[in-house]
Amino acid sequence: MFLLLPFDSLVVNLLGISLTVLFTLLLVFIIVPAIFGVSFGIRKVYMKTLLKIFQWATLRIERGAKEKNHPLYKPYVNGIIAKEPTSLEEEIKEIRRSGSGKALDTPEFELSDIFYFCRKGIETIMDDEVTKRFSAEELESWNLLSRTNYNFQYISLRLTVLWGLGMLIRYCFLLPLRCKEFLSKHVHLMCYRICVRALTAIITYHDRENRPRNGGICVANHTSPIDVIILASDGYYAMVGQIHGGLMGVIQRAMVKACPHVWFERSEVRDRHLVAKRLTEHVQDKSKLPILIFPEGTCINNTSVMMFKKGSFEIGATVYPVAIKYDPQFGDAFWNSSKYGMVTYLLRMMTSWAIVCSVWYLPPMTRQPEEDAVQFANRVKSAIARQGGLVDLLWDGGLKREKVKDTFKEEQQKLYSKMIVGNHEDRSRS
């Protein structure tokens, strides 16, 4: 037992030294640059290396799949639906023509018209534009995270070893590193910058001269709570949003103590006049910080921009649109709040490779006299979608949790009736 003691103290000493070294490294390479806003460029190298590894991994998988003779499903190259999106009238005429081969005067109604609705319905069951926005994006290549792995099964030993190594690194090395930094917070801006480094976030800001100014409203597309960290580390904002429970609520309450944010209860959010009044008061005071709002109202998976709620566009202040696009290869930033909570989400973020995103500050927009709030909202939305390379959808993000309104069905019915009855009128005239 006596022999062990000197050995023990040696081990303890070594441990102590290595810990000190680790902390100094942390301090030098991460915290100090964060305070001064300087970057070392290490992360860029890290990113490049990761990309090369992903490409190699995907090639191996494709080769493996070819050997087994199972062509892989690529969501964007060979989709499962042979779609030719044309109008309702065109498609029904096509069906009638191919079926009966009768005379060209289109009869008012045919039994085969049902095929059009039938086919459209089945197509949406197989793949629709809306529900896939509320789950993580499908990737063409694999990024060694099993959570994005739809296609790729066990292919080769080498790949599995690489994946195992990747997991080891992510859970045992990157995670503890990030946890330590996450727990130390002092000043707001510095804190955000540390968070950014903590998540190994590589953010590229474009057009910084268009950054939002006091008395304006900053509008952005929403993918995750990290959007807030990304924007707030490059400027000062007052935030508007829903009070959440759990860890998120704690963070919100802590933030209120430092800055004049505007948090609402869920029941209050429905009272739009109250919200509008508070926002207008805040905006008219020119000394107050610009308000940061996410008009989609919920997190979308960053492949599209959904309907903007018109509330923030009715106030009449200058709107500064911002487009945020994450690179999905390094880690999926989307927070699927109906599937898992904040803590699980943070864990996922901290165990991905990195958060790589681009932020574009678009030139400010104001509402023109002849357009109403909805049109203005759509105009801003299109600008953001175009800049970020996202699909511009008219669907409401609220469809994540609620059912669709009946008015859309009535529109379809109206279109079809016009088609049958229109022809009927032509007939009766002749």
Next chain:
Amino acid sequence: MGSRASTLLRDEEIEEIKKETGFSHSQITRLYSRFTSLDKGENGTLSREDFQRIPELAINPLGDRIINAFFPEGEDQVNFRGFMRTLAHFRPIEDNEKSKDQNGPEPLNSRSNKLHFAFRLYDLDKDDKISRDELLQVLRMMVGVNISDEQLGSIADRTIQEADQDGDSAISFAEFVKLRC
């Protein structure tokens, strides 16, 4: 999530489905992902509510009928096999299948089976005839409130007149098929 989907579907099952429906390996795994993402209750079956949650399907005038086609008689849940069996009707007919032997069972996506699927959308009471009432019901679903009852009635009458050949004021499956030839 992703890895769960590919481990729950065994290779033998995929082979069976491939033989029954004719879908390729990657199409089956893709549709299985789709099935699990629609299955919010995570119990391996879909209910009618799961389908109605697809907005583009909910606004389809015939949405409810199409959803009904997935569920066998009197049941409220459909499993993955049933899901695939119904979807198989919509697989395009490939050239190499046209010349296959006539001895085997008819493929699910044959022309006749496709027509049968559409016929069943009209024929609610499954008596193998489309009566005037059944036709009116479907017409009403497709046009909503935009056409009057009398006009709709005359459209229905005209259609039955054109199609009916044995004089029973209803459209049988044979007459339905003849219309499309």
